[in-house]
Amino acid sequence: MDFVRLYKKEFMRGQRSFGATLVITLCVMLFFFTRIGRWDTGLPTLVAMMVVFGFGIAAFIKSFDSLKEEWKHDNQYLMLSLPVRGYSILGAKLAYFMTEFGSHMLLIGAYTAIIMLAEIRSSNTLGNDLYGGIASSVWRAYGLCVLPTLYILTGAGILGLFSYTVVLTIKKFGFWVGTASYILPLWLLSDLSSAVMKVSPGWMHIEIPLSKVLSLGQIESALDRSGGVINFAGLLNGTYVGIDMASVLVWTAGMIGLFYLASWLLENKAEV
Amino acid sequence: MGNILELQNVKKRYGTRWALNGVDLTLEEGEILGLLGPNGSGKSTMLKLIAGLIRPTEGSVSINGSRPGPEAKAHIAMLPDADHIYGWMTVKQAIEYVSGFYEDFDHEKADRFIEAMGLDTGMTVAHMSKGMSERLKLVLVMARNADLILLDEPLGGIDPTSRDKIISGIAKEYRWEHSAMIIATHLVRDIEPLFERVLFLKNGQGVLYGSADELRARYNGSIEDVFKEVFI
Numbered sequence: 001m002d003f004v005r006l007y008k009k010e011f012m013r014g015q016r017s018f019g020a021t022l023v024i025t026l027c028v029m030l031f032f033f034t035r036i037g038r039w040d041t042g043l044p045t046l047v048a049m050m051v052v053f054g055f056g057i058a059a060f061i062k063s064f065d066s067l068k069e070e071w072k073h074d075n076q077y078l079m080l081s082l083p084v085r086g087y088s089i090l091g092a093k094l095a096y097f098m099t100e101f102g103s104h105m106l107l108i109g110a111y112t113a114i115i116m117l118a119e120i121r122s123s124n125t126l127g128n129d130l131y132g133g134i135a136s137s138v139w140r141a142y143g144l145c146v147l148p149t150l151y152i153l154t155g156a157g158i159l160g161l162f163s164y165t166v167v168l169t170i171k172k173f174g175f176w177v178g179t180a181s182y183i184l185p186l187w188l189l190s191d192l193s194s195a196v197m198k199v200s201p202g203w204m205h206i207e208i209p210l211s212k213v214l215s216l217g218q219i220e221s222a223l224d225r226s227g228g229v230i231n232f233a234g235l236l237n238g239t240y241v242g243i244d245m246a247s248v249l250v251w252t253a254g255m256i257g258l259f260y261l262a263s264w265l266l267e268n269k270a271e272v
Numbered sequence: 273m274g275n276i277l278e279l280q281n282v283k284k285r286y287g288t289r290w291a292l293n294g295v296d297l298t299l300e301e302g303e304i305l306g307l308l309g310p311n312g313s314g315k316s317t318m319l320k321l322i323a324g325l326i327r328p329t330e331g332s333v334s335i336n337g338s339r340p341g342p343e344a345k346a347h348i349a350m351l352p353d354a355d356h357i358y359g360w361m362t363v364k365q366a367i368e369y370v371s372g373f374y375e376d377f378d379h380e381k382a383d384r385f386i387e388a389m390g391l392d393t394g395m396t397v398a399h400m401s402k403g404m405s406e407r408l409k410l411v412l413v414m415a416r417n418a419d420l421i422l423l424d425e426p427l428g429g430i431d432p433t434s435r436d437k438i439i440s441g442i443a444k445e446y447r448w449e450h451s452a453m454i455i456a457t458h459l460v461r462d463i464e465p466l467f468e469r470v471l472f473l474k475n476g477q478g479v480l481y482g483s484a485d486e487l488r489a490r491y492n493g494s495i496e497d498v499f500k501e502v503f504i
Binding site: 074080 | 327
């Protein structure tokens with residue numbers, strides 16, 4: 001219940017800017033949508049993709065801010081006097097961070113896909129079958145990116161919270177301590193996961209040909225019917241979407257460890 | 273009556289400066305302690321240490337037999353010197369938020385206090401005057417039936433009318449036989465009738481401690497007179 005109360009507070013605090021950002025991004029994307037056919041081909045999609053990238057940067061910066069805000073406005077006196085565990089406080093902050101940036105990233109990603117497909121459609125050179133195949137591939141690619149995006153966002157959120165609790169603990173050279181405590185775990189986990197990948201058993205490497213993931217067969221058949229021939233399977237031969245479960249386990253364990261370390265620091269070392 | 277609070281040789285250092293330098297204190301149920309001293313004497317540091325908002329460099333703090341932590345915090349109500357309530361909250365939201373974390377929060381008491389303090393529950397904290405904000409902080413603390421109540425400069429920056437409201441509010445709603453209270457202040461005159469015991473702090477050390485009545489008799493004056501004698 002503590003977590004729910006803390007999350008509700010985070011949501012109430014951020015709801016105005018969250019709602020406003022949702023409306024603004026929708027308006028911006030609608031504007032890009034109206035530029036299809038007026039701007040150079042591909043430009044609306046490119047600019048929309050840059051917005052997704054911009055939100056990625058914003059998420060990285062914001063990951064430090066959720067705790068920093070408490071200290072900025074003296075609210076740390078209230079937060080630290082509550083009879084709750086450190087993981088409840090940080091868990092609520094992480095959950096709200098995920099709500100806010102997860103929603104923005106996934107929605108803007110979807111808007112971008114819609115703009116891209118609308119641009120393709122506007123060329124008027126594709127048959128319905130071919131367009132249907134392309135649309136199916138675009139949405140499959142989008143679906144494929146959802147989990148990794150959320151996973152990376154969670155990692156960025158945990159690293160930001162960890163980094164700020166280390167700053168609170170050491171209390172000196174804030175910028176350098178914050179930077180080091182952000183980069184060092186990344187570097188260590190990256191090295192460790194590379195080492196583990198080298199020795200992990202074969203069944204932990206999961207690979208699927210890209211042509212299957214994107215369902216390019218539908219595009220091939222459409223092209224066949226219209227007289228064009230593209231052998232995607234041949235073209236993308238050797239291109240796989242792969243994941244090493246051992247590496248994922250290392251990163252997941254590392255992030256859980258960092259989260260609990262940050263919670264312990266907040267509960268036992270952080271001061272007002 | 274049992275001990276609610278025990279401090280043993282508590283020290284706190286910031287950099288090279290000792291904000292608190294070897295303080296011992298025991299507080300029993302029902303006691304109200306006046307923690308007196310000029311600015312920078314270590315009063316706020318001591319309250320923060322007891323509330324678990326900072327950690328001692330040396331020594332130990334014990335609340336109902338356990339060290340400051342989430343469990344002990346459930347029994348402590350603290351009014352800090354800082355404006356710690358979220359500015360975007362209304363009075364009603366602040367009460368709903370804080371009350372959810374404490375089993376000892378008494379909503380009827382909070383309603384009585386809000387009325388006595390003349391607060392509008394729909395008002396946003398960021399739009400409040402200093403006096404109103406202090407009164408809201410007091411409502412959040414005094415509406416709880418906490419074992420230990422810590423008030424850090426409850427009258428700081430408050431006009432005389434609001435001071436009277438705050439002091440009478442404290443006297444009316446304090447659970448005289450079940451709680452202990454520490455009031456840290458350098459504005460002694462208005463609030464000294466509440467004190468049972470008094471601890472004078474100077475440069476982080478306790479320089480005078482005793483029963484308020486005994487000190488008044490010994491120095492033949494009010495606690496404010498004793499304060500002036502000790503610090504001027």
